[in-house]
Amino acid sequence: xxxxxxxxxxxxxxxxxxxxxxxxxxxxxxxxxxxxxxxxxxxxxxxxxxxxxxxxxxxxxxxxxxxxxxxxxxx
Amino acid sequence: xxxxxxxxxxxxxxxxxxxxxxxxxxxxxxxxxxxxxxxxxxxxxxxxxxxxxxxxxxxxxxxxxxxxxxxxxxxxxxxxxxxxxxxxxxxxxxxxxxxxxxxxxxxxxxxxxxxxxxxxxxxxxxxxxxxxxxxxxxxxxxxxxxxxxxxxxxxxxxxxxxxxxxxxxxxxxxxxxxxxxxxxxxxxxxxxxxxxxxxxxxxxxxxxxxxxxxxxxxxxxxxxxxxxxxxxxxxxxxxxxxxxxxxxxxxxxxxxxxxxxxxxxxxxxxxxxxxxxxxxxxxxxxxxxxxxxxxxxxxxxxxxxxxxxxxxxxxxxxxxxxxxxxxxxxxxxxxxxxxxxxxxxxxxxxxxxxxxxxxxxxxxxxxxxxxxxxxxxxxxxxxxxxxxxxxxxxxxxxx
Numbered sequence: 275x276x277x278x279x280x281x282x283x284x285x286x287x288x289x290x291x292x293x294x295x296x297x298x299x300x301x302x303x304x305x306x307x308x309x310x311x312x313x314x315x316x317x318x319x320x321x322x323x324x325x326x327x328x329x330x331x332x333x334x335x336x337x338x339x340x341x342x343x344x345x346x347x348x349x
Numbered sequence: 350x351x352x353x354x355x356x357x358x359x360x361x362x363x364x365x366x367x368x369x370x371x372x373x374x375x376x377x378x379x380x381x382x383x384x385x386x387x388x389x390x391x392x393x394x395x396x397x398x399x400x401x402x403x404x405x406x407x408x409x410x411x412x413x414x415x416x417x418x419x420x421x422x423x424x425x426x427x428x429x430x431x432x433x434x435x436x437x438x439x440x441x442x443x444x445x446x447x448x449x450x451x452x453x454x455x456x457x458x459x460x461x462x463x464x465x466x467x468x469x470x471x472x473x474x475x476x477x478x479x480x481x482x483x484x485x486x487x488x489x490x491x492x493x494x495x496x497x498x499x500x501x502x503x504x505x506x507x508x509x510x511x512x513x514x515x516x517x518x519x520x521x522x523x524x525x526x527x528x529x530x531x532x533x534x535x536x537x538x539x540x541x542x543x544x545x546x547x548x549x550x551x552x553x554x555x556x557x558x559x560x561x562x563x564x565x566x567x568x569x570x571x572x573x574x575x576x577x578x579x580x581x582x583x584x585x586x587x588x589x590x591x592x593x594x595x596x597x598x599x600x601x602x603x604x605x606x607x608x609x610x611x612x613x614x615x616x617x618x619x620x621x622x623x624x625x626x627x628x629x630x631x632x633x634x635x636x637x638x639x640x641x642x643x644x645x646x647x648x649x650x651x652x653x654x655x656x657x658x659x660x661x662x663x664x665x666x667x668x669x670x671x672x673x674x675x676x677x678x679x680x681x682x683x684x685x686x687x688x689x690x691x692x693x694x695x696x697x698x699x700x701x702x703x704x705x706x707x708x709x710x711x712x713x714x715x716x717x718x719x720x721x722x723x724x725x726x727x728x729x730x731x732x733x734x735x736x737x738x739x740x741x742x743x744x745x746x747x748x
Binding site: 330 | 543548692697
C-alpha cells in the first residue's frame with residue numbers, strides 16, 4: 275500500500291470535511307482521486323479504517339465514510 | 350373503559366393469530382427496554398409517526414456492518430430505549446439450528462439485549478432487536494465464542510441465503526446449502542467491510558420453485574435446474590389419472606409453454622422437452638410421476654430487487670445453465686466480474702439491476718464476458734432490433 279495514496283485519501287477527507295458535509299460515499303472518494311486506481315483507493319480507505327482514522331457511518335441500508343474526529347459523539 | 354397504558358396496541362392482541370404485542374409484553378416483565386419499546390410504539394400509533402432515529406454506529410471492532418444503530422427521539426419519555434440497536438447475526442445456512450445453538454443465542458441476547466428477536470429478517474439473518482452501545486462488543490464476543498458471526502448491512506454484500514435444498518427437499522437440483530456456505534466463507538471481506546455502491550444480495554434456490562424468492566429479492570440469483578428430458582414414470586402418470594387428476598386441464602393447459610400433450614385414448618403424456626422452460630408446474634402437480642432431468646446445474650440470474658429508491662425488479666437470466674460443483678470457481682469468477690463492473694459503473698445507491706437498465710444489457714454482457722443467448726430475451730417478439738458493436742461491422746460491406 276502506497277503511503278502516498280493514504281495521504282491523498284486523508285487529504286481528500288480533510289478538505290471536503292471543511293464544509294457542513296462530513297460523510298461521504300466511497301464513490302465520492304474514488305471520484306476525488308481520478309488518477310488513482312479504484313481498488314488502490316479502496317485498499318487505502320480500509321487501512322485508514324483499521325487505523326481508526328476514518329470511521330464508517332451507516333443508516334442500516336447505506337454506508338458512508340467520515341473522519342473519526344467528526345463521528346457523532348452520541349452514536 | 351380500560352386502564353391499560355397501551356389501548357391502541359392492545360387491539361393487535363385480539364384475533365386468532367400470534368401477536369408481537371403479546372410477545373413484547375412478556376419481555377417487558379423482565380426487561381425495562383421492552384417496556385419502553387411498547388410505550389414508544391403506543392405513542393407512535395397515537396401520533397401516527399415513527400419515533401426512531403436511525404443510523405450511526407455500524408459494528409464492532411474490525412467490522413463495518415452487522416449492527417444498525419437505532420435511537421429514540423423521545424429519550425426523555427423512554428430512557429430505556431435511548432439506544433436500541435439491532436444486531437444482525439449470520440444465520441446457519443438453510444436456517445437449520447440445533448436446539449442448544451438456539452438456546453445459546455437466546456441466552457446471549459437475554460444477557461446483552463432486550464430479549465426480543467426476529468427470526469428471521471428478509472435478509473435471512475437472525476435479527477436481535479435492541480441493545481445499547483456498551484453491550485455491542487461484549488455481545489459480539491459472546492456470539493463469536495458460541496460460533497456465530499455478524500451478517501451484512503449497509504453498502505455491503507448481505508448475508509447470502511439459501512433454501513433447505515438437498516437437506517430436506519426432493520426437488521433440489523444443486524447443493525444450495527454448500528454453495529451458500531462457500532459464498533459466505535469466500536466473500537467474508539465483502540460482508541464485513543462495506544465498499545460497494547449499495548447493498549448486494551446473493552440467494553440460492555435449489556430449484557425453480559424458488560423458496561427463498563431469489564428471483565424477486567436478490568441481485569444475483571442462483572437457481573437449480575436441469576438439462577435434457579424430464580424423467581417420466583408412465584405407470585405413475587396413469588395412476589394420477591385413475592385417481593381423478595385432470596391431467597389435460599390441470600397440467601397440460603396450465604403449462605406456460607404448452608409443451609405437454611395428454612392422450613386420453615392411450616393414456617400417455619408426451620413432453621416436448623425442447624419447448625419446456627423448466628418452471629416445474631407439472632412436477633409439482635405429479636411429483637410421483639415426473640422428476641427433473643438427470644443433468645443438473647443452475648441458471649444464473651441478475652438484477653432482482655425490492656422497491657427501494659427505484660421500483661422493484663425481477664431478475665433475468667444471464668447464464669441459462671452452469672454446472673455447479675465444488676469449488677465453484679466458474680461461479681465465483683463470474684460474481685467477481687459482475688461486482689467489479691457494478692462497483693466501477695454504479696452510482697451511489699444504485700442496485701445492479703438499475704445499472705443494467707441504465708447502461709444496457711449489452712454493455713453488461715460485454716463487460717462480464719458473457720455471450721448473448723435467447724434465454725436472456727425478457728419479452729419474446731417485442732423488440733425487433735439487433736444492435737451491433739461498431740467493431741462487429743465489416744466496414745467494406747457497410748461502404
